[in-house]
Amino acid sequence: YEITYGDWSSDVCSSDLSQEFKRKKIERMYDQNNIFAKILRGEIPCDKIYEDKYTLAFKDINPQAKVHVLVIPKGAYVDMNDFSANAKSEEIEGLIRALGKVAGILGVSASGYRYLGNNGRDGGQEVPHLHFHIFGGEKLGRMIHK
Numbered sequence: 001y002e003i004t005y006g007d008w009s010s011d012v013c014s015s016d017l018s019q020e021f022k023r024k025k026i027e028r029m030y031d032q033n034n035i036f037a038k039i040l041r042g043e044i045p046c047d048k049i050y051e052d053k054y055t056l057a058f059k060d061i062n063p064q065a066k067v068h069v070l071v072i073p074k075g076a077y078v079d080m081n082d083f084s085a086n087a088k089s090e091e092i093e094g095l096i097r098a099l100g101k102v103a104g105i106l107g108v109s110a111s112g113y114r115y116l117g118n119n120g121r122d123g124g125q126e127v128p129h130l131h132f133h134i135f136g137g138e139k140l141g142r143m144i145h146k
């Protein structure tokens with residue numbers, strides 16, 4: 001999937017109507033059949049760690065560290081571009097608070113962990129529903145491998 005956001009930066013109209021148009025434009029690009037949408041609808045099982053009104057956290061099916069959990073918003077957001085521009089304040093707060101809570105549930109708050117979000121093509125994002133990875137339970141090495 002490919003999303004172009006650049007053209008919006010030239011927008012001069014900041015009316016509510018314009019915001020609504022942008023939101024709808026993104027909604028149409030959200031793939032309702034991506035794997036995390038199916039997990040949220042209960043069509044595919046997951047190993048749930050935490051759930052609240054705005055967020056679901058579950059174990060990654062292909063763990064890259066001793067602890068590897070995914071934290072996702074329940075709302076239909078493709079990526080951070082979409083979420084940061086279109087999510088309601090309570091959804092943004094909910095996701096960030098959930099990240100801290102999940103780290104606590106996983107027992108890595110004190111030992112440390114890494115939260116990571118792959119975004120778009122260069123970020124290597126594979127599933128087009130916003131998600132944060134939480135890695136921990138061991139030393140994680142350097143930030144980026146090349």
Ligand code: 5GP
Nearest residue numbers: 035046058059060061062118124125126127
């Ligand atoms: P991305 O590369 O998009 O940041 O990460 C997607 C992650 O989703 C990968 O780490 C992958 O292992 C995980 N994943 C893909 N399909 C499933 C699934 O069906 N269930 C779970 N629990 N994780 C999945």
